[in-house]
Amino acid sequence: xxxxxxxxxxxxxxxxxxxxxxxxxxxxxxxxxxxxxxxxxxxxxxxxxxxxxxxxxxxxxxxxxxxxxxxxxxxxxxxxxxxxxxxxxxxxxxxxxxxxxxxxxxxxxxxxxxxxxxxxxxxxxxxxxxxxxxxxxxxxxxxxxxxxxxxxxxxxxxxxxxxxxxxxxxxxxxxxxxxxxxxxxxxxxxxxxxxxxxxxxxxxxxxxxxxxxxxxxxxxxxxxxxxxxxxxxxxxxxxxxxxxxxxxxxxxxxxxxxxxxxxxxxxxxxxxxxxxxxxxxxxxxxxxxxxxxxxxxxxxxxxxxxxxxxxxxxxxxxxxxxxxxxxxxxxxxxxxxxxxxxxxxxxxxxxxxxxxxxxxxxxxxxxxxxxxxxxxxxxxxxxxxxxxxxxxxxxxxxxxxxxxxxxxxxxxxxxxxxxxxxxxxxxxxxxxxxxxxxxxxxxxxxxxxxxxxxxxxxxxxxxxxxxxxxxxxxxxxxxxxxxxxxxxxxxxxxxxxxxxxxxxxxxxxxxxxxxxxxxxxxxxxxxxxxxxxxxxxxx
Amino acid sequence: xxxxxxxxxxxxxxxxxxxxxxxxxxxxxxxxxxxxxxxxxxxxxxxxxxxxxxxxxxxxxxxxxxxxxxxxxxxxxxxxxxxxxxxxxxxxxxxxxxxxxxxxxxxxxxxxxxxxxxxxxxxxxxxxxxxxxxxxxxxxxxxxxxxxxxxxxxxxxxxxxxxxxxxxxxxxxxxxxxxxxxxxxxxxxxxxxxxxxxxxxxxxxxxxxxxxxxxxxxxxxxxxxxxxxxxxxxxxxxxxxxxxxxxxxxxxxxxxxxxxxxxxxxxxxxxxxxxxxxxxxxxxxxxxxxxxxxxxxxxxxx
Numbered sequence: 001x002x003x004x005x006x007x008x009x010x011x012x013x014x015x016x017x018x019x020x021x022x023x024x025x026x027x028x029x030x031x032x033x034x035x036x037x038x039x040x041x042x043x044x045x046x047x048x049x050x051x052x053x054x055x056x057x058x059x060x061x062x063x064x065x066x067x068x069x070x071x072x073x074x075x076x077x078x079x080x081x082x083x084x085x086x087x088x089x090x091x092x093x094x095x096x097x098x099x100x101x102x103x104x105x106x107x108x109x110x111x112x113x114x115x116x117x118x119x120x121x122x123x124x125x126x127x128x129x130x131x132x133x134x135x136x137x138x139x140x141x142x143x144x145x146x147x148x149x150x151x152x153x154x155x156x157x158x159x160x161x162x163x164x165x166x167x168x169x170x171x172x173x174x175x176x177x178x179x180x181x182x183x184x185x186x187x188x189x190x191x192x193x194x195x196x197x198x199x200x201x202x203x204x205x206x207x208x209x210x211x212x213x214x215x216x217x218x219x220x221x222x223x224x225x226x227x228x229x230x231x232x233x234x235x236x237x238x239x240x241x242x243x244x245x246x247x248x249x250x251x252x253x254x255x256x257x258x259x260x261x262x263x264x265x266x267x268x269x270x271x272x273x274x275x276x277x278x279x280x281x282x283x284x285x286x287x288x289x290x291x292x293x294x295x296x297x298x299x300x301x302x303x304x305x306x307x308x309x310x311x312x313x314x315x316x317x318x319x320x321x322x323x324x325x326x327x328x329x330x331x332x333x334x335x336x337x338x339x340x341x342x343x344x345x346x347x348x349x350x351x352x353x354x355x356x357x358x359x360x361x362x363x364x365x366x367x368x369x370x371x372x373x374x375x376x377x378x379x380x381x382x383x384x385x386x387x388x389x390x391x392x393x394x395x396x397x398x399x400x401x402x403x404x405x406x407x408x409x410x411x412x413x414x415x416x417x418x419x420x421x422x423x424x425x426x427x428x429x430x431x432x433x434x435x436x437x438x439x440x441x442x443x444x445x446x447x448x449x450x451x452x453x454x455x456x457x458x459x460x461x462x463x464x465x466x467x468x469x470x471x472x473x474x475x476x477x478x479x480x481x482x483x484x485x486x487x488x489x490x491x492x493x494x495x496x497x498x499x500x501x502x503x504x505x506x507x508x509x510x511x512x513x514x515x516x517x518x519x520x521x522x523x524x525x526x527x528x529x530x531x532x533x534x535x536x537x538x539x
Numbered sequence: 540x541x542x543x544x545x546x547x548x549x550x551x552x553x554x555x556x557x558x559x560x561x562x563x564x565x566x567x568x569x570x571x572x573x574x575x576x577x578x579x580x581x582x583x584x585x586x587x588x589x590x591x592x593x594x595x596x597x598x599x600x601x602x603x604x605x606x607x608x609x610x611x612x613x614x615x616x617x618x619x620x621x622x623x624x625x626x627x628x629x630x631x632x633x634x635x636x637x638x639x640x641x642x643x644x645x646x647x648x649x650x651x652x653x654x655x656x657x658x659x660x661x662x663x664x665x666x667x668x669x670x671x672x673x674x675x676x677x678x679x680x681x682x683x684x685x686x687x688x689x690x691x692x693x694x695x696x697x698x699x700x701x702x703x704x705x706x707x708x709x710x711x712x713x714x715x716x717x718x719x720x721x722x723x724x725x726x727x728x729x730x731x732x733x734x735x736x737x738x739x740x741x742x743x744x745x746x747x748x749x750x751x752x753x754x755x756x757x758x759x760x761x762x763x764x765x766x767x768x769x770x771x772x773x774x775x776x777x778x779x780x781x782x783x784x785x786x787x788x789x790x791x792x793x794x795x796x797x798x799x800x801x802x803x804x805x806x807x808x809x810x811x812x813x814x815x816x817x818x819x820x821x822x823x824x825x826x827x828x829x830x831x832x833x834x835x836x837x838x839x840x841x
Contacts, residue, residue, distance in 0.1 A: 381626030
């Protein structure tokens with residue numbers, strides 16, 4: 001009975017690890033590298049009393065609380081305490097993303113490709129592939145956790161304790177693993193890898209935004225958001241191991257449900273049955289572009305809705321942030337009421353600038369995913385018959401490109417709009433919506449350029465096209481975290497997101513807008529010229 | 540007769556690997572051309588080059604007199620193609636895909652389309668994700684057969700079909716032939732090729748080694764003869780042109796005869812006083828195996 005379900009789990013786990021070793025090495029290197037790199041830098045950044053006080057003030061501002069979690073440590077502060085508070089929520093996000101990737105990759109993607117069916121035809125238990133993916137995730141997280149601990153300890157930042165470092169490493173491992181379990185669950189529920197990934201990210205996004213809201217309102221409620229458990233570790237201060245147990249318990253519960261579902265479903269099927277569709281195509285479905293829109297309509301809707309909600313969630317805290325009477329009453333009392341309201345507005349506007357950057361980076365994600373599919377769909381064989389139709393290479397290439405830019409543009413616009421509308425509703429003295437929309441216009445060329453870089457790589461160097469992810473990843477790192485780690489100004493401005501001035505506080509710089517737009521278009525056109533002249537990728 | 544497809548010394552390299560070394564053949568207007576060869580011989584690579592999906596590394600290829608690479612779009616307006624492995628967008632239904640493919644060729648879902656859906660017995664309301672390989676092939680075949688093209692290219696189109704559906708496929712191809720359409724059919728199923736194709740090209744390791752009608756190829760090959768005679772047959776074994784001699788008894792033997800030597804051998808046999816004589820023309824399978832067993836130079840096929 002057990003053999004029927006779980007035979008050969010160990011061998012499959014090893015096979016998974018061998019298959020994914022390079023990706024595992026890269027992910028762990030990125031995770032541990034960020035941890036150790038920051039740990040090595042923090043002493044020089046926040047070693048002095050003055051710089052420590054100023055960073056604590058910064059970390060207590062709503063803008064930082066919303067992204068990094070509340071700063072709740074007790075005095076005396078050490079550099080390690082600052083490090084823990086600044087890093088933990090963000091690293092949790094990266095760890096969760098890593099786990100979502102590997103969890104889906106090892107289960108639903110394999111099933112989509114028909115590999116699982118083939119594996120199961122051998123002396124392998126029905127649930128062995130699932131359990132093997134659990135084994136793989138345990139291994140990845142443990143190794144990542146241990147290497148992170150070694151990295152932090154080696155950096156010997158002042159205030160580091162072994163207990164705190166182990167709590168960080170193991171806590172992060174457990175936290176990532178929990179989201180891996182969420183993905184294994186979505187992989188059972190949905191019958192394709194894309195939906196499973198989208199829903200995993202939705203869960204991650206919803207819990208993240210929920211903790212953001214509770215952190216601003218009242219950090220005690222954060223206990224209910226699940227994501228917030230990671231910030232309750234109280235690293236290098238109280239060193240609370242309790243949340244780790246909570247995270248592991250939650251993981252086991254989710255895993256139990258997952259195993260239960262997987263025992264009852266058929267291979268290749270999801271929990272949600274496939275409905276029949278229409279017998280004939282609608283008049284709308286008539287070319288490559290409308291085909292893409294038809295195929296992606298659900299994921300478009302998800303992107304649009306979730307980014308609007310994200311913007312709205314951020315907007316909802318504008319009232320709290322832009323209220324000096326609450327956040328800094330001593331200063332507010334010194335100012336006239338007119339000065340207070342303009343100071344409030346300035347705070348909100350500068351927060352809106354940081355948010356617009358976040359929105360632009362997030363809007364880049366669907367753009368890159370869509371552009372990479374020029375090669376991805378081709379590898380899957382979907383395009384072979386399309387290419388045998390009277391559709392030029394250019395039409396194909398630009399259909400994907402335009403499609404990508406439509407979803408990216410819509411996403412960015414709705415996020416800014418959500419922020420503007422809800423933000424205005426929460427503020428005592430509203431700002432014109434058009435002023436917020438400066439952010440949308442100014443940041444738009446940056447997402448165009450990011451898409452252009454991806455399009456160029458897709459054409460020129462398909463094997464390493466995913467390198468284009470560096471653009472948004474470095475963009476958010478350099479601009480949001482760059483100032484915290486005192487990254488030189490010149491390095492902050494390397495990514496296209498860094499070429500944009502401080503909108504919506506300032507006016508849009510139209511000359512920058514135009515030359516960036518031009519650059520983005522040139523990248524797409526060069527990509528097309530290369531694409532036109534090469535072999536297509538067929539399986 | 541006009542050549543619809545003209546391929547001369549076509550070459551294709553993938554890095555160091557030379558997939559096509561020397562491919563030369565024509566498909567004439569109104570004929571069904573069979574393209575046969577084992578896995579990896581270069582059939583699909585040739586077809587993808589004809590379709591402008593791959594760029595040739597040498598030689599020339601034209602369809603309707605136009606260069607396959609630079610005039611791909613205008614060529615594609617006039618052809619229909621079914622690949623060997625059909626992959627369809629998983630979240631569209633079969634019906635949607637058929638209509639989309641028709642529209643991309645500026646054609647419409649017609650009564651003919653419905654007729655084909657019925658003939659191939661396809662449930663068009665199912666999502667492509669749930670289709671088997673055979674059903675995905677049906678989608679592509681229905682779209683191809685219901686579009687009005689001048690050239691139809693099929694790359695091992697029946698590998699996933701059951702015998703009943705294979706029959707439907709063959710009927711449809713013969714109907715195209717009767718309508719004067721040109722067809723390029725790459726296939727593993729030699730009986731299918733034998734039944735439908737006017738001319739055949741055999742490819743091996745990226746080189747076309749033979750083209751011609753089945754009759755012409757038979758001329759180059761051998762006929763299997765079974766004789767029963769009054770006098771002993773042993774003397775035939777040493778005759779020039781006789782191969783694979785197998786004496787069943789003193790008076791009965793089975794052997795193969797080179798086609799050009801048939802006359803001499805039969806005269807010799809009649810001198811032995813024939814009691815019974817059976818001759819079987821070589822099947823395409825015999826031809827195929829013969830070509831494939833020769834390593835560069837010809838030695839005996841089975």
